[in-house]
Amino acid sequence: MNNHYQNKRVLIVEDEPKIAQVLVDFLTLEGFVTTVLHDGVDAVARIQHDAIDFVILDLMLPHKDGLTICKEVRLFSNVPILMLTARVEEIDRLIGLEIGADDYVCKPFSAREVVARVKTILRRMEPNTQVAEDEIAYKHLVINLERFKCHAASVEVDLTPVEFRLLHTMLKRPGVVHSRDSLMQVCYVDDRVVSSRTIDSHIKNLRSKLLLNNKQADLLHSIYGVGYKIE
Structure with a gap:
């Protein structure tokens, strides 16, 4: 058992009992304390009144769907939320700022992957606990x-x-816009002369590689006339 997570409470809102139980089993092995709800009716109240450290939230739920729950929770809490979905067409909405989810996983999924995502998100939120010095993690990127x-x-x-080097530079400061000039200085340390078009080409190639099978959120954003950022 990993004592670091022993007192962390995870609320699983999932209407498929088998899926919920698999998540319970894997999270329990890591020391998490789990609670399961099989519909969305009481989810917001439970998060509001209980000391919940993490929420795993299915998109499609009886009575109240995951998108609605997530939006309502964000009105009063920044508790990390990992969305589960079998609907690929909803991915853009899940990861966009529209609802405020921290990450998503597509069904069918590996329970180990879900647990890994939970741990990564929690590490990012704990100021006194850092990922290993030789690693940088942000959302689904490491x-x-x-x-x-x-x-x-x-x-x-x-x-x-x-x-x-481009990705490393932007991941160190998520949300910060980096100019093309600053990125060129980082990427070409031998003072060679390169054009901004060269950086644009590298960014284009980087973006296409990070968008695995078009199923991952595009975290690399172009700021017109300025540069690029990861967010």
């Missing part, structure tokens, strides 16, 4: 500086050195 590895939703992505 890069390992020592091993020069990048993973998107637990799948390894093969990046060139320039693409890796």
